[in-house]
Amino acid sequence: MQRIDTGTRRIAILTDTIRRLIHRHATVNLVKIIKKTHAADLANVIQGLNENDALILFEMLPTPEVAADVLSEMEESARANFLETLSPERLSTIFQEMSTDDAAQILEEIEDEERKNQILEMMKEEDSDIVEELLSYGENTAGRIMNPDFVALPKATEAGDAIRELRKASETEMVFYVYVTNEDRRLDGVISLRDLVTVPPETILQDIMNTEVVSVEAHEDQEEVARLVARYNLLAIPVVDAERRLIGIVTVDDVVDVMRDEATEDILKMVGTTEEEITAASPLRSIRIRLPWLFVAWFGGVVASRVIQHFHEAIGQVTALAAFIPVVVGMGGNIGIQSASITVRGLATNRLESHHILSHVAKETIIGLFLGLLYGVLLGVAGALLSWGEPDAVQFGVAVGLGMLSSMLLASFLGSFMPLFLHRLGLDPAIAGGPFVTTTIDILGVAAYFLIATAILL
């Protein structure tokens, strides 16, 4: 995030214009504007209108193709209203014009099973079969986001014939590669469209195909798909079944969306919430999402309060000890979340490998040791100076300084160790940013602080 987005401003102006035209019933001008505007922008505009205006605009879209594009580009929360309001007939016409992977994804958002089946029945049999097949794969898998439209040819095909085949395949929206398969539909090789048009037409595909094809199995996570596409700079990745038969492709434009969503998911999961909250309209839904995470933190806080209460004698004698609780706990929390974020993001981007646990945790702990020493000394000096003149000012400084050191050391160790440990167990490391780790750090930090302080001061 660097600068104010001029695109956002453009959409805001467009939304205002369209809203005014709707209220003035200026149909001719509206049609003109709609025709000139990209579907992605129309989707954005619709999200800025009230429900009534949004429906009016949607009904003015010239063809079911445009309606399909607009609906695909909308946010899930904004789309919900259309999925509930439009007739099943209308929706089935629109779904038929969508790429099947989008259709499958959006159909899944309809909660009313009967309505969903009604729409599926109204769709062309061929389309609805494909959609139902996609829906048989788990959420967030390669199978669910793949597009079953691709161009596959036998290896004896000539380049010129392959190009003629491409001309026929008008349904296939994005062609970058021609896949070469054997009689069993197994994937043998791949040729880029560019290579295809730059060789003499009589060249045999087998002679120019690349046999080292990077592919992904249908049940694999969409994040693995994104990682492979990013690593090998692919424009599309073939999806195969357990027998290595080609069943679909995932194109890079879908991968771009996956990457955006997964990054957002990672960030928000670390603070105990979900992407849904960004666009969800009702505060009630947000409250329900955050409730459990905050409960864990709340419970941890109550445990910490019990730990502190255990040292109430020390606090009664040296009330300044209480004053330094937030800074000691807070600095532990800060360095802990830094270590956790680096570890989680390092794992997510494949730059940190989980078999390097020891060296990574050691490095983070060393960083915690040094920064803990530095800020511990600073806090000790500040503590001693601020309580100068009182008895035990120096000992007090030593106590808060050592308290901070132990809190930061502990936090950097746990912050780096926990995500790696969770990852090793096959769990999502991003939850380590969550309340379990942070409140553990809080409780242990505060216990260490008071143990050290009572040992020195009492």
Next chain:
Amino acid sequence: MQRIDTGTRRIAILTDTIRRLIHRHATVNLVKIIKKTHAADLANVIQGLNENDALILFEMLPTPEVAADVLSEMEESARANFLETLSPERLSTIFQEMSTDDAAQILEEIEDEERKNQILEMMKEEDSDIVEELLSYGENTAGRIMNPDFVALPKATEAGDAIRELRKASETEMVFYVYVTNEDRRLDGVISLRDLVTVPPETILQDIMNTEVVSVEAHEDQEEVARLVARYNLLAIPVVDAERRLIGIVTVDDVVDVMRDEATEDILKMVGTTEEEITAASPLRSIRIRLPWLFVAWFGGVVASRVIQHFHEAIGQVTALAAFIPVVVGMGGNIGIQSASITVRGLATNRLESHHILSHVAKETIIGLFLGLLYGVLLGVAGALLSWGEPDAVQFGVAVGLGMLSSMLLASFLGSFMPLFLHRLGLDPAIAGGPFVTTTIDILGVAAYFLIATAILL
């Protein structure tokens, strides 16, 4: 992040194999493996080897093209060693084989200006001119990441001739679009390669070109490039100068890298560190990166301690007040970082618009109010029960409950307001996750807590 990455394991096994072969001087087998392995994987392997083995492997790469690919795919920190060790002659040969945008980016990493100029001088004049031109654009701009190799033709060209032109343009690695420009090199339209091969060869480009071209100016931020490519599902976006002359293209594979980097940057900026830390070898560098952020937090903590010290009488009388500091401050911090994360990510993904400040902040504040009430009541009950039997147990419960409510209310307001405010000022909202906001929340939260508590209890 969902499951253990099998790709990582494969690279680990490959790295072990290669390491063993290097130590056994098994050159024949090494060459065989290198030939079969993708450059991106070789880059990963090299990063897992020690400096000496890494150099041996790098020197075995069959051609400068492969060396260029491997060097491009490596992490900046791993690459540094090669940039320092290899001779300027060797490096210039490698840079010549790179796409010019990669060459420019990697050359910038060489700190020794003399060495950098030496390499530039040794490169072919044509290549080094382009690299120097790219370097004239600011970091993280469209101009810096664009590729100046593209196919642009006059609108009177026939489709068949256009395909013949493509065959000649062997330098251009990724062609998806043919751009149509006028005599002044101004961008008039665009045609996808797919449309080009599926029309009769005698079709005139003007008749099939799309005139609504989404383009970006060279000085714009790479994040804007990524946003446009994602929004309009593009495979490449043309980069134009102030006169709308076509000067380069940014391809989607580079955008995928930008998106990954920007997401990581956002996450890590929110906790006061940078991407460099993930791969940087030395803890010292990490310490320098985190030092200033932690200093702000430290200073805020000391201010908070002064605020608490101000209420030392209250603490002396009711030591249990101190015990609840972490939970009151912590829950404020939790909900504050939730609100901030949602706001920052909503802005980054264009789903939250900064002119909706009021409604967004109101929503977050309502969430803070409800969750504050809920956890305030819970904490009040817990506080009263835990100090049951002592005088003023009920008042104590009311005090800590109200303290929590005010802390959470304040935090959700500031957490959502600050990023929007920073964004409005043209600053990066991600820094709102940082210590300025969190320690402000801490200080105000603790002050509110003690003001309420002394008013009720003393």
